[in-house]
Amino acid sequence: MTTVSAVSSTAVAPARVRSASLGTSRKRPDGGPKVKGEFAFSSDLWAEGALWGKVLRSPHPAARITGIDTSRARNLPGVKAVLVADDVPGNPFFGLEMKDQPVFASDVARYMGEAVAAVAADHPEVARKAAELIEVTYEPIDPLVDPERALDPVTPPMHPMGNTVRHISVRHGDAVASGDVVVEGTYEVGMQDQAFMGPESGLAIPDEDGGVDLFISTQWLHVDRDQVADCLALPPDKVRLHLAGVGGAFGAREDVSLQVHICLLALRTGRPVKMVFSREESFLGHVHRHPARMSYRHEADRDGRIVKIEAKILLDGGAYASSSTAVLANAACFAGGPYLVPNAVIDADVVRTNNPPCGAMRGFGAVQVCHAYEAQMDKLAAALGMDPVELRLRNALQPGDELLTGQALTGAAPVAEVIRRCAEAPLPPGGPADEPGSMTLPGGAGRTADPTRVRRGIGFAVGFKNLMYSEGFDDYSTARCRIEHGIVTVFSAAAEVGQGLVTLVEQIAEDVFGTDKIIVAPADTGVGSAGSTSASRQTWMSGGAVDAACRKARDSLLDLAARRHGTVAAVLEVREGRVVSFDGEIDETIEEATGGAAIEETVEFRHAPTFPLDERGQGDAHVSFAFAAHRAVVDVDLDLGLVKVVEVTTAQDVGRVLNPVQVVGQIEGGIAQGVGLAVMEEILVDQGLVRNASFTDYLIPTALDMPLVQIAALVEEPEPGAPFGAKGVGEPPTISSTAAVAAAVRAASGLALTRVPIRPEHIALAAPRQGEAGS
């Protein structure tokens, strides 16, 4: 018996009673193997007779390609295939939102690292050598690298679809409203990388049916599958994707990287093909967080109530669209912060340039604007002579308030509570270490600090963003539950990328059946789409789908058992893995209850619908929101500009905690990335050329850079409509942690510091010199 049924989240009872499993810190099934180095990542895959794939990339950010000669590469012994644009049988273009990116550049290369050709050979060294032997004739063009120039209508388009990918105007309330106090500022955010540890890698195995099986680390199997099938000119069912071990994602695995290339090579050679990016290729071969330039004007009344916000937001999307349109929507919709903004005039653009393509990264457009609006809130507090926390409390959104998109806030919105709980948490005792050169001072192991020149600063920030997909996107997740031979198997294509969804799926299924004899099947395209592991959506969407599928299968099981016993299902229940009747007359195993039959239920789960933004940027575009507050304590060496982030305290709106350890894991990891963006993480691009495509020079926080994380509160106010009342928790930790650290560095240094990451020279070459008066 197989049925597919649709379930909407509004039909799900919120906030069910906690049970034995949900709400506990159940151990992850992949935890032990990962710690012991036994977990198979996508780079560990192997198949008999496999070839090695290698991609040749453009060294130029902008160049015409006038010739590609592959003959020398083809003639190298061991080379089995060399493919260029002409070898793509289907759509030569792919892309998440617009199919604007060629599988291989053929006439123009638009960014450094763009794929031009691909090779398969019997040894990785041979593949590397063959790629070197491909002779590409480039005529370099002056790259378009300034997003302001890209926006200028007189600038020639660098792509046939034009330079502007999307423009959003938000016109909310009264455009000419004015306040008593005005603060203005211009802010910048550099290009952050997701910096996952496991490089892009996969294994494609051609099948006799003309199709291909692709084992791949990704965030969304089905959207990869559809793009691969389109480029390969194959029906989707001939392209079967299987999730391989994912070594981190953070948004960088939403786009196609090597998927099409590796499948093309496998189909061309008729052999399995494996590809693993080097670290340099990984940095060049995936999208980054959009760099942003933002100018803001806040007007408030004398009591500190925001009257109006005006903002111009410009995101550099790099060469291709990726998910730029949705990132921009977030930047525009959340431009005001989690505050009541009665009047707003916002113009937001995302443009194409010859810089590296930018797309999804944890926080997705909400991070950039948070840096700006929270700096503005501090400025406003200073202008009003008001405590910055008090100012935020005074403006905090409340349920029922209208967002600047005109959408009414209907769900849980404990904004004031996260602010209050975070602000009230104790500060770390004492001050900076007083021993010169202590490793806990700024400069760490370099022992550079002079304690008399170290100042402590405290910064506070609040942020929010949407959960799930927005703007009318048909967002759903599919799950299947099968009961056979007494074993419950759960199928979902949702990508486990390290966040712990597999643990949660087990917990959910266990709660329905009261047994831990649950098998979670490997994720593949054999079941319908689960949507992306992004937008903090999988606990809600795939958690909801799994819960609904399991409960539907349980109901079918009870029906079956009732028919066999000549009774009605209402007198039966599943308890501790057994089917029992209230009077105790019936008490049998699940296997006995099915009587040899198999039960299979498949469910498509949807959240409540959302709607597009209109031409004034108004509309019920989002389904739910999550809020968090961060307080950072930093020590700054005024003369060297070095920073030690001492502590970050947070309070987060989580709806319901389903697995406490996993929530803490998301918070700590998200804060690490937020701290990284505040003080060190940036892809440096000079005239379109990436200067630091390695972990030698793309710096991410080490243990000595990671602050103590104090979780002041996980605010549990169940979200109506959310399965279990739980909100996604993955992104909020990155949104305002950067802004809080930046604010703390400003407080310690007394400098404006409008750009993140803050570099030592921004502090040291602006601060008063040693010997001059220090505060």
Next chain:
Amino acid sequence: MSYDCAVSVRVPDSLEELVTGLAADPGCELLAGGTDLMVEINFGRRRPASIMSLSRVTELKGWSEDAATGELVLGGALTYTEMLQPDLAGRLPALAQAARTVGSPQIRNAGTLGGNLATASPAGDTLPVLVALDAVVVVESADGRREVPVGDFVTGAKRTALRPHDVVHSVRVPTRRTRQEFLKVGTRNAMVIAVCSAAVVVDLDSCSVRVALGSVGPVPLRAHEAEELAGEVLDWDAGGVLAGDAHRDGALERFAGLVSAASRPIDDHRSTAAYRRHAVGVCARRALERVAA
């Protein structure tokens, strides 16, 4: 495999075997910890046809004290982790301080002094320390042994006085009564390439101060004028300490300025020349304050 990318790897058991092997095959790369060489190979920047490992050449390992001269003899294959052990760290604290800033524990377990010298990166962290300690590199080859002061050994950015068949046998460090300090600036609190560094040695035997700077020029630089100033302002009768008088701050400020002036930094993706010039002065000043307080 059809494309020839095989590499021959030999593992000599003695110094003798190593240097004769090198003489016969001067294109051969030496492999110590591999923390520089393997990175180069992975990036395709170097593709040696043959490699000789130092792992069994016991003559290059560890450190000793030369009974005749009293010098410390640091083996070419001395690891950073060994530099951090209390017995050696107590004698050469600045070298231990530099070693502690290198990479991660794994890198410090593998990486060696000889590798740092042979790579001769402008950011090589032991180089300014060895310069400030007046150390001498002992170079061994089939045609004999020679000694080269560290300052002459490093001839340019990633260039040394080593000939293809040479081995860094050891480094000799004179034992004098000193106080020493090493400071390194990086854009993160650990495991970072130096943006700039400074080593300061107060030499009580010669009543002089030596200041060597890292990452602010193609080679480690001495700050001679700053050294002279420091030599003048330290009270040698009182044990080489800074007088606590009113001129102290002014003298330190001039010292920092002279150090900055001695630097020859560049702008690159790690930092700016202006910041490096400024920061290296701050570091040297702080180092002097610590060793001459």
